[in-house]
Amino acid sequence: MSIELGKFNQLEVVKQVDFGMYLDGGEEGEILLPSRYVPEDCKVGDILNVFLYLDIEERLIATTLTPLVQVGQFACLEVAWVNQFGAFLNWGLMKDLFVPFREQKMKMQVGKKYVVYAYIDEESYRIVASAKVERYLSKDKAEYLSGDKVDILIWQKTDLGFKAIIDNKYSGLLYDNEIFSTLETGMKMKAFVKQVREDGKIDLMLQKTGFDRVGDFSKVLLEYIEEQGGRISLNDKSPADEIYAVFGVSKKTFKKGVGDLYKKHLIILKEDGLVLANSEVK
Template sequence: MIELGKKQIMYVVKKTPLGIFINENPDDLINSIVLSNQELERADDEKVYELGDEIEVYCYLDQKKKLQGTLMPPLLCNGEIGILEAVETNHFGAFLEWGYDKDILMPFSEQLRPIKKGYKVLVGIYEDKSGRLCATQKIKKILRSDSPYKENDQVTGLIYDIKDDMGAFVAVEGKYYGLILTNELLPNMKIGQKIEGRITKVREDGKLNLTTAQRIDFQMDSDSERLYQRLCDADGFLPYHDKTDKDVINKAFNMSKGAFKRALGRLYKEEKILIKEDGIYKI
C-alpha cells in the first residue's frame, strides 16, 4: 500500500525515452507513476534504471489530486514534526511551504492560534480521513508510544509544549512521546527548541521521561563542583537552600531544582557546607 509523504520502495515497470514508470507491485503497469527524466535530473540521480530495479520515492497528490512520485524528500515527512513557513492563507486555512510545488494545508481546525503569511510555525504532518496530507499544530495527535529506546539512551527531540504543572512535552526523534518533568526544566527552555536528552524512564504506556542532564552520578559531580565554586566566589555564603523556589534556582544556577538538591546533598555529605534557614554556608 502506498503511503503518502513517506519514503518507500517501488519498482521500475516500464522505460520510455521521457522517463520511467514505477509501481509498488513490480508486475503492475496499469496503476504506475511516471518519473520524468527532468525529475531524475533534479534529484541528481544519474543511475540508468532497468526493468525490475528498486527505487526509493516519496509520493504525494498534486494540485489535480493525481498521485505523483519524486526522489526529493519533503521538508517534513508524514508523521514528522518541524518548523514550516506559511506562504498563503485563505478560507480553507494556511498553506505551508514543504518542498513541493503544491503547498501543504493546515486547516483552521488544526491551528492553535490564527496563522498569517510569513509566520514560521511548529507543525506535524498527518494523513486526514480523506487520504490527503495536512499539517497540524496539535502535535500530540501524531506522536507514537512504541519507541525502541530504553533507560539511559541518548536521544534528540523538539519541545512542542510546556505546562508549568507537568513539564516540557517533547517529540523524541520527531516521532515519540516524551516529557521533561517540571523539576528538570531549565529556564531557557521554550517551545520549538531542539534538545539533547537522556531517557530516565520508559513508562508502562510506552511514553518516555527525559532529562537534559547527564547520568546522575556524572551530573552530580559537575553540579556540585559548580555550586561549590559559586559558594567560594561569594565569600562562603549563598542565600539559597533546598526550600528555594525552582524558578529562582533555575535563574541563579541554570540547573533544575532536582539537580540543585542533589548537588546540595553531595556537598553536605562531604561536610563542605552547612544548610541553614537563610542559605548555604561554606565550612
C-alpha cells in the first residue's frame, strides 16, 4: 500500500494511544492522527478518510480537517506571515503552506490573497505552493464543446477581461464586454465554454448561449416569478448587476424576456417590479 502526501487517503486504525490513533501507512509505517481529529466512537479496525501532510518537525501526520487546497490543485489563499525564506499561506491546517521566494511572481504581502498551485517539492519532499501557476496548467487542447458547463477559479485581470482556471486544469478567458457582475480574483463559480479556438485557447461566458433565445429565458423568468409568489422586485429598470446576481443573464436578455411575457399578457409591469397577470398579488 502506498500513501499520497498532500491528499486524502483511506487508512485503517491500528493502534489507540493517549494522544490519538495510529493509522496503517504501509511502507511509511504508522501515522499519527492526533486526538483532536479522532472521530467520536473511533476504534481499532475502522477505516478513516484522512488528509496527510508534514507537521512542524517534518513528520508525516494525519488530520480529518479539509484543507483549502490539496496537492495538484489551484486555490486562492491568504498570506499569514513571511520570513527570510518565503511566504506562508493559511490553508486551514495547523502548519501553514510555504511559498519559496523563487515561486513568487512578486514579493507576497501579509494579508493579501494569491492564486497558487500546491505540489510536492522533489528535493525536500515538502508540500509547497507556487504563484507561477502558468507552468502547471495543461498545454493540451481541451476537448470541450460549445456550451459545456465547467467550474472556474477567477485567476487574474487582463486588458481583455479575466483569466480563469477551468476544472483545475486549463486556462480560459472571460471578456469584459460579456461580464455583467463584479468579479474578483479567487472567486469560484460555474461558467460555460463559448469556444475552444484552433490555437487551443478557451473563451468562456457566464451565461449559456441558449438564453440569447428570448423564449428560453422567458420560461425561466416566468417560473421564477411563480416561485416567488407571483411578484418580484426586479423590472427592466433594475441595475444590470442585480439582474445578473439573480438570473446570471445580461440586462439586455432580461428586458427581452420581460417584453416577451408582457406581449403574451402573462405579466404586469409595475414601478417596483413584475407581477403575474393572473395573480391575486397586485
